[in-house]
Amino acid sequence: MSENNANPFAYTEIVKDHFLNPRNFIMGDEKEWQSDGEGIVGNPVCGDQMLVKIRVKNGKIEDIGWKTYGCASAIASTSALSELAKGQTLEDADKITAKEICDFLGGLPEHKFHCSVLGHQALHKAIQNYLEKTS
Numbered sequence: 211m212s213e214n215n216a217n218p219f220a221y222t223e224i225v226k227d228h229f230l231n232p233r234n235f236i237m238g239d240e241k242e243w244q245s246d247g248e249g250i251v252g253n254p255v256c257g258d259q260m261l262v263k264i265r266v267k268n269g270k271i272e273d274i275g276w277k278t279y280g281c282a283s284a285i286a287s288t289s290a291l292s293e294l295a296k297g298q299t300l301e302d303a304d305k306i307t308a309k310e311i312c313d314f315l316g317g318l319p320e321h322k323f324h325c326s327v328l329g330h331q332a333l334h335k336a337i338q339n340y341l342e343k344t345s
C-alpha cells in the first residue's frame with residue numbers, strides 16, 4: 211500500500227501536503243456551511259468520525275466540504291477525495307473507491323488503509339441524503 215516499503219510508517223509527500231494543507235476543509239462552524247446533502251460516519255476500527263457535506267447543481271457535485279476528528283491519514287484521504295469528487299456526477303463520485311484515494315495519494319501505510327474509507331463512506335451517505343431529500 212505504501213510506496214516506501216522499507217518504512218511502513220512513512221507518508222508520501224502527497225499525503226503530507228494534503229494533511230498540512232487540506233483541501234475543502236470546513237473552517238469554523240460546519241452548521242453554517244450550507245449544503246444539499248450531508249453524511250456522517252464513524253470508523254469502527256478507531257472511533258474517529260467524519261462529516262461530508264455537498265452542494266449539488268445539475269446532478270454534479272458543485273462543492274464539497276468536510277470535517278473530521280480523524281488522524282492524518284483520514285485528513286489527507288478526505289482532502290484527496292474532495293478533489294476527486296468535485297465536479298463529478300453524483301453517480302461517478304459515489305463510485306470513487308478507497309483504492310483510488312490511496313493511489314491519488316501515492317499510497318498509504320498498510321495499517322492506515324482503514325482511515326481512507328471514512329471519507330468516501332461519508333460522501334456516499336451525503337449523496338444518499340441528497341437523493342432522499344429530492345426524490
Ligand code: FES
Nearest residue numbers: 256258280281325
Ligand atoms: S486512526 Fe482513525 S481515521 Fe485514522
